[in-house]
Amino acid sequence: MNTIVIATKNIGKIKEFQTMLEPEGFQILSLLDFESITDVEETGTTFEENAKLKAETICELIQKPVIADDSGLEVDALNGEPGVYSARYAGAAKNDDMNIDKLLKELEGTENRSARFVCALAVAIPDKPSSVFRGTCEGEIALMRSGSNGFGYDPVFYLPDKKKTMAELEKEEKNKISHRAAALKHLQETLNLNDLK
Numbered sequence: 001m002n003t004i005v006i007a008t009k010n011i012g013k014i015k016e017f018q019t020m021l022e023p024e025g026f027q028i029l030s031l032l033d034f035e036s037i038t039d040v041e042e043t044g045t046t047f048e049e050n051a052k053l054k055a056e057t058i059c060e061l062i063q064k065p066v067i068a069d070d071s072g073l074e075v076d077a078l079n080g081e082p083g084v085y086s087a088r089y090a091g092a093a094k095n096d097d098m099n100i101d102k103l104l105k106e107l108e109g110t111e112n113r114s115a116r117f118v119c120a121l122a123v124a125i126p127d128k129p130s131s132v133f134r135g136t137c138e139g140e141i142a143l144m145r146s147g148s149n150g151f152g153y154d155p156v157f158y159l160p161d162k163k164k165t166m167a168e169l170e171k172e173e174k175n176k177i178s179h180r181a182a183a184l185k186h187l188q189e190t191l192n193l194n195d196l197k
């Protein structure tokens, strides 16, 4: 079986890559399988820069092909914030619940609640140039939480077409429309994951 290493310890991301790629015959490993590796500092100013930084750093360390995911939420009324700081919006501890509380507070009384999830996926292969792919998913920030599936901001990310938040979707449904699925589709249109050996 072909193994792909995802350069993350975020369990929500890992589960989504497993759901999307295991049916295609890939085994998904992550940094939870390489526990001595510490988090790569995200010093970039774009999702693409951070995804490349994570993929290239981890590839250099483990000398295997890796995919890194840098993702987050852009809220129009907040000029694109929290953006690349989505995980650390309410502080370095990366607490999803506190991040949502802060977001809802910032948007109190705001009418324009349009937002999008963005995902940049970078692929790094030893001794080759890396590449990066972007996917987005448009939605709105709800007034309150609904649903318990998914992770991160999913309970407040409302999809007008579905009349549900991302956290109210079954995982198969999320994986059809998400920013992560869109980025993975672009990646697979360009690269053959079977070649990542």
Ligand SMILES: O=c1[nH]c(=O)c2ncn([C@@H]3O[C@H](COP(=O)(O)OP(=O)(O)OP(=O)(O)O)[C@@H](O)[C@H]3O)c2[nH]1
Pocket (backbone or CB within 6 Å): 007, 008, 009, 010, 013, 039, 042, 069, 070, 071, 072, 073, 086, 087, 094, 096, 099, 117, 150, 151, 152, 153, 154, 155, 157, 166, 178, 180
């Ligand atoms: O509701 C959500 N549904 C999603 O599908 C989703 N994808 C990303 N996010 C948010 O954006 C941050 C990413 O930050 P991020 O890419 O730096 O990840 P991270 O720091 O958790 O792990 P790593 O991969 O960097 O190790 C995460 O923490 C989440 O808050 C999401 N929220």
Ligand SMILES: [Mg+2]
Pocket (backbone or CB within 6 Å): 042, 087
């Ligand atoms: Mg991170």
